[in-house]
Amino acid sequence: MPTYDRLVRWAWTALVRYALKFGVIGIVGYVVDVGVFNLLLLGAGPRAPFFEEPLGAKIVSVTVSTLVTWFGNRYWTFREHRRRNVVLELLEFAAVAVGGLAIGLLCLWTSHYVLGLRSLLADNISSNVVGLILSTIFRFVLYRYWVYGHHRKDGLTATQHRAEAAALAIFEDEDAVNETAR
Numbered sequence: 001m002p003t004y005d006r007l008v009r010w011a012w013t014a015l016v017r018y019a020l021k022f023g024v025i026g027i028v029g030y031v032v033d034v035g036v037f038n039l040l041l042l043g044a045g046p047r048a049p050f051f052e053e054p055l056g057a058k059i060v061s062v063t064v065s066t067l068v069t070w071f072g073n074r075y076w077t078f079r080e081h082r083r084r085n086v087v088l089e090l091l092e093f094a095a096v097a098v099g100g101l102a103i104g105l106l107c108l109w110t111s112h113y114v115l116g117l118r119s120l121l122a123d124n125i126s127s128n129v130v131g132l133i134l135s136t137i138f139r140f141v142l143y144r145y146w147v148y149g150h151h152r153k154d155g156l157t158a159t160q161h162r163a164e165a166a167a168l169a170i171f172e173d174e175d176a177v178n179e180t181a182r
Helices: 002-041 053-076 084-116 119-145 156-166 174-181
Strands: none
Touching: 002 053, 002 119, 053 084, 053 119, 084 119
């Protein structure tokens, strides 16, 4: 049974805890995304054709929700793995978000323009259900293992490991410390 306990602890530490926090932040981002998307489609935004068309409205709504979710993920979900280089972290986060946006836009484009399903309900289902599920899986994996991965040299976890290895150097030989730091 000890192996089972270790497996459960590993799953909780490595995935489930992050997935639950990511889900909470995702729900907040989803509300922002859907709210902005529908407000723009219903004409509550700037009076320009770009904002009142489904693809333009989706680009704007995802941009706003990406900023909201970046703050949430940086300061709550992956807080122990956030990076010192905030600008690089935001750029990588945004690059992943653009990939997720592309997945959602492809679903919306296929439904609206290829299949001819042009109602508000069809746009919402294709973009905010099908596109959301596919893009969420994509984003979670890349945020967890690339943007906030343990391997990042400027991440807080890596910095703490280097500090611990340096503290051990007082008591151990240099080769052992270097091995621990790796």
